[in-house]
Amino acid sequence: MNAIIVDDEEFARSSLYFLLQEHCGQVNILGIAKSVAEARTLLQQSAVDLIFLDIAMPGENGFDLIPAIKQAGAYVIFTTAYDQYALKAIKANALDYLLKPIDIDELTEAVGKAEKVIGANKGEQPQAGNLQNLAASLSDKAEPRKISLPNGQGYSLVSIDDIVHIEADSNYSVFYFTGREQITVSKVLKEYEEILPQDQFIRIHKSSIVNLNYIKEYNYRNGYEVLMKNGEKIAVSRRRASDLAEKLRIYTS
Known part of the structure; x- marks a missing residue:
């Protein structure tokens, strides 16, 4: 090169x-x-x-x-x-x-x-x-509103507002969106926890980061879980439950 x-x-x-x-x-x-x-x-x-x-x-x-x-x-x-x-x-x-x-x-x-x-x-x-x-x-001097995700042939430049949630899959991260197919990236979830705006995204489980904009319901019926606007249910770990409750309180106030 x-x-x-x-x-x-x-x-x-x-x-x-x-x-x-x-x-x-x-x-x-x-x-x-x-x-x-x-x-x-x-x-x-x-x-x-x-x-x-x-x-x-x-x-x-x-x-x-x-x-x-x-x-x-x-x-x-x-x-x-x-x-x-x-x-x-x-x-x-x-x-x-x-x-x-x-x-x-x-x-x-x-x-x-x-x-x-x-x-x-x-x-x-x-x-x-x-x-x-x-x-x-x-x-x-604002949080980045787009993020580039390597896709094998180059990069997909996506709006962070379109990210519904991100799931860990071993050493990979799987991005779920509104209106487009999921993208799997060969980076661990921790990297995106550091990059994404903390007032909009929160890690609710060792395997999950969610966009607060897409949470429809937070309940304790079957253990701690969130219901997303797309109908998906995502588990919330007990040690992260109080952090999520506080984030939601600030988010909705």
């Missing part, structure tokens, strides 16, 4: 370069840019598959590069020291991200993921909408 590194910090640029050289032989570094302007030039000069992109840079930030990324058909792995809110938005919409200081195992895992996605989607750019949604989420 032909790649470039974009970061305004010299140490960050050089350390990432040497980590890639040492541990990720499938990555060919075509160039290193210390600004968005330099990155645009590199994208115009060469065919780039993958960009390791810092976000917080003086002048133009990483999101200002999005139009050029879209035109180049490249994929992005963010390298960032952003706060927890931003990480939620990035995790929801990016191919992957690396939190500084970069961990070797996380780097090799992210590069392996990129290799699979780029190989499966050569010549396509399913990530462009994700990046635009991410930039909007961060600039508005």
Whole structure:
């Protein structure tokens, strides 16, 4: 994979370069840019598959590069020291991200993921909408309202308001929606518990996250359970029952 590194910090640029050289032989570094302007030039000069992109840079930030990324058909792995809110938005919409200081195992895992996605989607750019949604989420300082779900051939960009509930299936998560087929994702439920807005979604069982908008009834007749608007009944664990009751109280007040 032909790649470039974009970061305004010299140490960050050089350390990432040497980590890639040492541990990720499938990555060919075509160039290193210390600004968005330099990155645009590199994208115009060469065919780039993958960009390791810092976000917080003086002048133009990483999101200002999005139009050029879209035109180049490249994929992005963010390298960032952003706060927890931003990480939620990035995790929801990016191919992957690396939190500084970069961990070797996380780097090799992210590069392996990129290799699979780029190989499966050569010549396509399913990530462009994700990046635009991410930039909007961060600039508005609001919870991300869309989330990208890997589907085997790329990503499905879905509205979180359409998610009825999510069920764990071993190391997979199964998303159930209104008006579309379910999507199975090879990520554990915990990741989506962290990403989704906590005022709208709650984990009610080790195997279930539900959207409060779709709860029709909460009862104790057959143990703790919720009845969803689509007719499904979902069990609530005893240790999470009080959390759900409090969330519903706040939600309906």
